[in-house]
Amino acid sequence: MNALRTAARLWKWRNPHFKLPTELRCYSSFHGRNQFxxxxxxxxxxxxxxxxxxxxxxxxxxxxxxxxxxxxxxxxxxxxxxxxxxxxxxxxxxxxxxxxxxxxxxxxxxxxxxxxxxxxxxxxxxxxxxxxxxxxxxxxxxxxxxxxxxxxxxKVFATGGLGGVHRGGENSMDISADLTELGRTPVALISSGCKSFLDIPRTLEYLETEGVMVGVFADGREGSVDFPAFYTRNSGIKAQKIICDEAEAAAIIYAQSRLNISSGLVFANPVPGEFSFPKKEIDDIIEQALESSKLEDIHGSDNTPFVLAKIKELSHGKSVTTNTALVESNVERGTKVALELAKLEKGCQVEENRQSLGGVGHNVALAANYAGSSVLLCSVVADDLSGRAALSGLKNCQSNLQVQGIQVLSLATGSRTSQYVSVNDERKNLMLAMADMAIMETPEQHLDFDTCGALLSTAHGPAGSSSMRIGAQMSSQTRESGLFESAEWWQVINSLEMPSNGSRDRLVSATNSQLVDEGVPQQSIQLLPFIPCIITKLGPKGVLLTQILPHDDERLLSADYACYILSRSYGGGSNGPVGGVYMRLFPPEEVLGDKNVVSVNGAGDTLLGVIVAGLAKCEWKGDAGLRSLDDIIPVAQRASIETLKSTDAVSKEISGLEGLLRCR
The missing domain is CATH 3.40.1790.10 (Indigoidine synthase domain)
Structure with a gap:
């Protein structure tokens, strides 16, 4: 809410005739995004x-x-x-x-x-x-x-029984898709072997051809053991690989995963002894069930349900009790395997540990400085080991970043220098983050920009420049005006004159269907009454620029920019605040492979810092500075790429891009 009120103040400086609400409701059919x-x-x-x-x-x-x-x-x-x-x-x-x-x-x-x-x-x-x-x-x-x-x-999947090669499958080719899936999908399956009415020897041969390791849990037995046959612990077929316990199974899964082998694993868990059918009894029942299936000409996907139902009938329901027991036993066994696997994976999570001086404010300031702007960094640290290391690092870094604005708090105040720890996955994307930012709760100290002309001149350039006059005016007006009273949000949205029909097609044309489905451009437009120029970073999808154009903006009449104009307003007159809505998706300058990405931390800060530096380099004439964003954003994207490839929070290589930020 405070952020919206601040935005409202900035908008009033730009156009004092508008009063906007400080509460925003955002409508979108999209309720969440994920990595998929x-x-x-x-x-x-x-x-x-x-x-x-x-x-x-x-x-x-x-x-x-x-x-x-x-x-x-x-x-x-x-x-x-x-x-x-x-x-x-x-x-x-x-x-x-x-x-x-x-x-x-x-x-x-x-x-x-x-x-x-x-x-x-x-x-x-x-x-x-x-x-x-x-x-x-x-x-x-x-x-x-x-x-x-x-x-x-x-990586671990527990179920009842595995499908397989049906009896006579060498002629009918009736072979379960479970077997081919195990040959190409790296998931470990815990089951009670194959269903007893299948051709178990041919099933095991097929799995061997598919490159699937098949192991049998010893389950307390010593010496050789049989491959289980679902309803019975003994199939008459000796197991080639015996697994002693869940820890061994987890070690096999872990090794297979680390070797990037794409096939699955089968761990056969025999049905608990008290629920196991004697082999001869279940063999006789199965023979009768298969004969009934043959007589009634049951084939394909209908065959297994028919045979199972017949076995239930012939066993007087005992098969259902056994089925339930073996499934629960397999799930219990699978859970223990998953626990052992988690121990192995957690024990090998941390592969590399790096420390760097960061923080959003520092990163943005450093990026702007590398890009050629003179920047004064204002922040606070404690007089502790981390704080002293931070100050030393700032003074020794190869930049002209001014650090006189950093306040050092005594340890007697109980303050601690802020620290941030991130855990990245193998693709360098953020998985987990921890932060200690208590020092930011220190009572605020205010800086009066109207009385700091010398400081401003040192930090940003000549105090008489147009950009500095605007900065001073903005500071004075926003302080004197106070908070805005709430007003009709629709008044501003209607002035954008967005068409009610065909808006999706226009948004897709300006961006792409995926972003529209996610509601990104729609939400950007809804925020325009509060923030007339919005830059949305979208990671590998690029950067989206959305802004309100004044009536005298040259892009409204330029054929080169026609494809980026979502709407034009003709009702406000030359003195009206809205000439149109501009939306442009900047695709990434380069898409890096996983092996070339060192860390994603700091990439967004770099983008913002270079954009700020680019705007500071341009002469502001009304909205002329905003026009330069079309030229600045691609340069900022290139800078982000350099940071992605760097171990530092902000890459020093972006200093080589300074010449590209000269205003047109």
């Missing part, structure tokens, strides 16, 4: 899961083909100390991490409509139809769950 960009139309990752993955906390993926047990399985994961990520499709949007009401909605919808079984091949279909208005629900298979888990950064 446009994918958020089709995929929603819960905040809990995103936070857990970003902080390397243990996460276990769960599939929704067993959504009837979802609440119980999530409880097992939470009780074990991990975060559950139940995965499915609700109303045409894929979900990774579902709220209780979403799980309930998915389960209840299965009673009134057919729930689509969603594998890899179905994800584009069900999400695409959802985008077009046909919203369907779906439970994900192992393959579908693995795809979405991998997108979300989840």
């Amino acid at each position: 960009g446009e994918i958020n139309k089709f995929l929603k990752i819960s905040e809990e899961v995103q936070d857990a993955v970003a902080s390397s906390r243990p996460v276990v993926a769960l599939e929704t083909t067993i959504y009837t047990h979802a609440s119980r399985l999530e409880s097992i994961v939470r009780e074990g100390g991990a975060v559950p990520a139940t995965i499915g499709v609700l109303n045409g949007v894929a979900r990774v991490g579902m709220a209780p009401d979403e799980l309930a909605e998915l389960a209840s919808s299965s009673q009134t409509q057919k729930i689509l079984k969603v594998s890899r091949r179905d994800l584009g279909y069900i999400c695409g139809l959802g985008l077009s208005g046909k919203k369907m629900n779906g439970g994900t298979t192992i393959a579908g769950t693995m795809v979405l888990a991998h997108i979300a950064g989840i």
Whole structure:
């Protein structure tokens, strides 16, 4: 609110006839952005899961083909100390991490409509139809769950049984997509082996061909053990790799991840002994179920549900009890694996530690100074080790930054020099930040610009220049006027004369569809009554300039700038405040690869500092200084690139760009 009031004061200095509200309501169809960009139309990752993955906390993926047990399985994961990520499709949007009401909605919808079984091949279909208005629900298979888990950064997935090669699959080619998914998606699967009615030897051969490691948990057994066959602990097929415990499994997952191997892993967990069928008993039941399937000519995706239902019938429901027990056992085992994996990943998080002198004010001032402006930095530090190091660093840095405005507070005041610690991921993007800024709560000391002509002359140039006269006038008028009374915001918006029809197309033409979907240009326009010139930095998407043009601005009539003019106002006359709205997206000067980015910290500060330096270099004649932004912003973007490639908060290399900031 204070920021809006300050902006209102600045606007009144520019145009004292306007009274604007100090409260802003912003309308947009976009409610949030995340690192996945446009994918958020089709995929929603819960905040809990995103936070857990970003902080390397243990996460276990769960599939929704067993959504009837979802609440119980999530409880097992939470009780074990991990975060559950139940995965499915609700109303045409894929979900990774579902709220209780979403799980309930998915389960209840299965009673009134057919729930689509969603594998890899179905994800584009069900999400695409959802985008077009046909919203369907779906439970994900192992393959579908693995795809979405991998997108979300989840490495451990627990479920019941793995699909495989059906008996006779060498002729029918009836092979589960789960197997090919394991060959190309780096997610570790904990299951009770393959379903017993599948061709287990051929399934294991197929996984070997796909490059998938298959291990079997010893589960307290010594010597050789069998690969489990879902309902029974023994399949008659000896395991090639035996896993002693969850720590071993986690170490394998960790090594595979660090080696950047793109295939998955299978860890077979035998059904608890008290729920295991004797091998001969379940073999006889399965043979009868398969024979019934053959007689009724059941094929494809309908085959597995039919056989499972028949096994339930022939076992008098005992198979359901066993199924429930093995799924819960697998989820419990998967949770322990995820916990062990988190220990390994957290133990190797910090790869490099650097210290540099920073702070937004310092970075902006230093960037402006490197770009050729004479700058006085006003700040405060404590007389402690960090404060003395900061002052020493400022005095020894290769710049002409003036530091007489930095106040040093005695340790007796209990003050501490501000410090900021950031943790960046492997792509150098910010993951976590910690800051101690208590010193900024020190009682304010005011500087009267009207009585500091010599200081201003030293800091900014000749006191008689037009820019200095405007600065002094602004200081006096804003102090004398006080706060604005609230007035009609629409009065200003209407004066922009933005068309009510076709506005989206105009905004897309000026920017792009993604930014419009995110509401960025719309919100910039809504802020124009408070801030007549807005520069929005958009990272790798570039920089967006939005501003109100006066009636006499040459760009309103220039063919070179026609594509950036969103609207023209003809009702205000030559003395009116609004001539039109100007919007221009400056694409990035260069897109760096991950290996060339040292740190993103300070890049935005560098952009702002160079823009300020560029404006200070130009002679202000009315709004002439604002016109130079078209030339200044690309130079500022180049400066940001130099900082991205530097270990310093602001790169010294930007001093080489000073000559590009000369005003036209």
